[in-house]
Amino acid sequence: MTDGDGAGSSGSPPRVELEGITKRFPGIVANDDVDLELRAREIHAIIGENGAGKSTLMRVLYGMYPADGGRILVDGGEVKIGSPRDALALGIGMVHQHFVLVDPFTVTENIILGEEGESVLDMGSARQRVADLAGSYGFRIDPAAAVEDLSVGEEQRVEILKALYRGAKILILDEPTAVLTPSETKELFENLRKLRDSGESVVFISHKLDEVLDIADRITVLRRGRVVGETTPSETTKANLAEMMVGRPVLFRLEKPRTQIGPPILQVEDIAAQGKLDGVSLTVRAGEILGVAGVEGNGQRELAEAVIGLRHPTSGRVVVDGVDIAGWPVAEIRNAGVAYVPEDRHGQGLVLDMSVWENAVLGRQDDRDMSSRLGVLAIRKMKELAARLISLFDVRTRGIDAKASTLSGGNQQKLILARELENDPKLLIAAQPTRGLDVGAIEFVWRQILDQKAAGRAILLISAELDEIYALSDRIVTIYEGRITGEFPPDVEPERLGTAMLGRTVGAEVA
């Protein structure tokens, strides 16, 4: 274990020690004999791929799960943390990746919930306390605002304040930058540094190596539930970290095929949808991948839904291969050659309770060869199709009769992809196609998308992962608050892209 000499840690005794923590779930070992040490006045990053066990480890520390083995020491003494209440009592607070805020409540109500003081509420003095707390750390927030009116960055501040209000000295942040714009990330990092300097220990869970190298004092790397390395930013490089995370050199760029760019297949003209889309226009041509970059929640989902027909824009046109599809039902838009890989795999992509083969034919059940005129299904044909797709896309499953819920995320995505591509679509909408997937699945999906491009399809790629945008796109546009804020070539500098993602409209540049 290297003796860290980062900006904050001063060789002080560890605040928290995790010794030999093991945690199992049905069928997997999420944490396997993990040792970890957190010091005062440090920002400690825990990195690893999706599934490495980072969140699980911190949830054990926060009392959300009981550990199956190992022990936890706080300030030198062994403790039992059976619930978040115990954790909070010990000064450990956690900000989850998916915020747990009560939308209709105000900021103050959310912060004091569970820690209200007396049984009769005194909202006036509570608001004052919240305002004072925020002020003391330099956080910008309005205590009386309703949470559902806040921006994502502000919501995160509320989450942090929740922990600080309870006297947290150790603050755990789980993938905090996943939903922030570059400038909100900057503000967050400033706040974190202020917290560290005032004595807090901050744990920063992430898989974003650039950010980690920027903010962390020490870094612990997890892989498949085990600690595989511990280092500091000054002693390592991004490539080195990546290798530790994955165990082998990772390809960050795939070779993009050169194709003939054909006629426009998708033309979106100035579409608006209540509150979420405010005049979006874009064009995607055959053989081209258009990357729509933006932080989640800026209208991407609504854009995808407008093109596939799940949402009818209140104005504007959507033209597919020369045909205006406005107001068409989903089934007809699909028949016109549009395929959709949704960002919400479980909510829009699969019927989890149905079997793998039934999911493989979703959307095809009224094809001429899949069901008779009276409506009787040709089950054998359907199963054959399913078997072929599964085999072709290497979907790992116990059998085509197994429920779709038993597939891993990566295999579910492959199933969806296989199904959508089977129809030889002219246009493929891929929304956050690799979210939550491990590296192997990500490479597979990227390869599939590039193959589609090579075959002359038009691809609308919507993603919040800049890596993905850069790896695949022929042209990039940025979306912010429902408007397209810029158009860029595929080699644009990330800073310019980030600025546009933030809303500063940049003059359009032609590739």
Added chain:
Amino acid sequence: MPLTDISVAMQISFTYFTVLYLTGLGGLFSERSGIVNIGLEGLMIIGTVTGAWGARYFTDTLDLGLPWGPLLGLLAGAIAGMLFASIHAVSTITFRVDHIVSGVVINLVAVGLARFLSQAFFGQATQSDPGGPHLDRIAIPLLSDLPWGLGRAFSNLSPVVLLAAFTVVPAWWALNRLRWGLRLRSCGENPEAARSLGIRVSPYRFEGVLLSGALAGTSGAFLASEVIGNWREGQTLGLGFIALAALIISNWNPVRLMFFAWLFGFAQAIPLRLNDAPLISALPPQFIRMIPYVVTIVAIAGFVGRVRPPASAGKAYEGAGGI
């Protein structure tokens, strides 16, 4: 159409307001804690049979006389409702049965259980002897002296009517000014948030459901002992569901619920007192009896888009697709 008829219809509407408001309020606490409760009808049924028994038992058998007898009868209804509601609570909270499925079961079992209890209490399966004891009627001062027969609307009312109307005060206060209320509401809006802050969600939900049992049970007891005078199978007439509809349309707000409980209460009065009204008198009597149900359907169909249920209230309003 004499004013007295409208007046009496109003009087009846206040009575049914009591039934609907108490039941609806019960449903409110349950649903805002996150447990959808369509078993309100069943809870009321248990309240009716127990209330009818209790009023007689405490007033006559134990010879406690008025007002203690009937009051204890109401209490009996409340307790019975609470006990019965605990079934719904255990199955939805502990065993995570789908809320609507459990509610349907509650309604099914209540009918049978009521018969069973009736047999045990009254020796008859489907009704009890009429003319049971009830609280002395009161007249609201000032309002009951209104001229032209209008005063009748405010006279000869059971005191429980006033009590029911006043419950809006503690109900609103508990929900919005008590720590308990804040936590209860958080369990219904985002139980994850509550859990992450160390709040145990189950106890609040249990309390919400038990409260719904107590209130619906009281409402049923009121109906049987104060309004009708005995227990009869089927006397709840779907009022539990009408209360549910009123709850939904009032957006789960205790103050708004007062208005809609009264409105639906008035619809109940129409077949009872306003059959001679213009338009209505042209309908055959059986069609007039349909009016309260039609009113409810129209109201629910019209308002449904504009209400926002507690975000985490059951998987209910989506359908289950299988147990």
Added chain:
Amino acid sequence: MATRTIEPRSRVEPNRSAWVENVAGQLLALVLSLTIALGFGALLVLAYGENPFDVYGAILSYSLGSLDGFGYVLAIATPLIFSALAVAICFKGGMFNIGVEGQYLVGMVTAAWAALSLGFLPPPLQVVGVLLAGMLGGMLWASVPAVLKVTTGAHEVVTTIMMNGIAVSLLAWALNYPLRFSQAPVGQNVDLRTDEFPETALIGDMGRVFGITSGAHLSWLLLLAIVLAIVVWFLLRRTRLGYEGRAVGSAPGAAKAGGISIAATQLRLFLISGALAGLVGMQQILADRGYLGTNYIAQLGFTGIAVAFLGQNNPIAIIFAAILWGILSRGEVALQIETEVPREFIIILQGILILSVVITYQIAKRRLAARQLQRAGAAGALEDSAALADTDEPLSDVTPVRREEA
């Protein structure tokens, strides 16, 4: 550049063991809940001062102990099968049809009208006409909440119950006016009912064929019920509507994204459900009595819900669930004749049974799901225990595909 650069890796075999496991799990849950219910029932019997074995023995002997007894059981079960099928088909589509109660009342009205008006048709067609009229009445009644649901989103639980209330009044009106007993002297207090239906409109006694007493009124409707159960099974499992219905009921978002029209699918299922509900009353008016009167048997709609739960909304299981229910109901007679235990005991027993069924099925479902996930995990692909265990998604064992390029 090749469009597919992957070699097929996994071999896919149809996997039957998951299905077997599911069925076994459900049967186990059923047995368990029966045991619990019978256990509680036994306690109650003891409280009455009787011997549970005597009581249960009496129930069994009156239902399964003789051919006639079994005939009664089947006659009780017949309408329950229709009722439960109606409930189940909606359930699969994600909807709660609590309105079977009202739908069958209206079905009886329309069927009664048809029985009295279709005399001009040749006999076999007459019966068909009457049955169709019943189905149409139920469908009509179901269409109101169905349309309201798909257009305004009004939740069908409230609307169907309201329709039930309206149906009661409608039936009363029908008996007072259009279908009134034609020989009733005006103003006299007669038991309200229709005229007797012509012989040719009635459903024949099937029990006679098996040597069962005609008192049981076991009619050919049972055969129809079994056939329809099979039809419903086929519909759900082997047709487009069933597939789309199940998708909508289970994951409406994915169904919609896949191009399925939620409104159209739900509407169709609801109407079919109404048609099935319309047949519930046929046993009493066409086989038992031959007329429709105010003494009609009610509650069959709600009992149908119980039977549907008992059969876990599986059309074939529903047949057996209905028979089980029939055995218990027949037990009321046994209790009255053979024991001192009041017949309300049966109702309590049925209530406890439903409760324990619903709870044990829920527990069984979750245990099964966890086991299946576990097994899938052993095979190496288990990121979705994440959804169940609320954790971050663990790595799968899938090794990435090797590509030969640099």
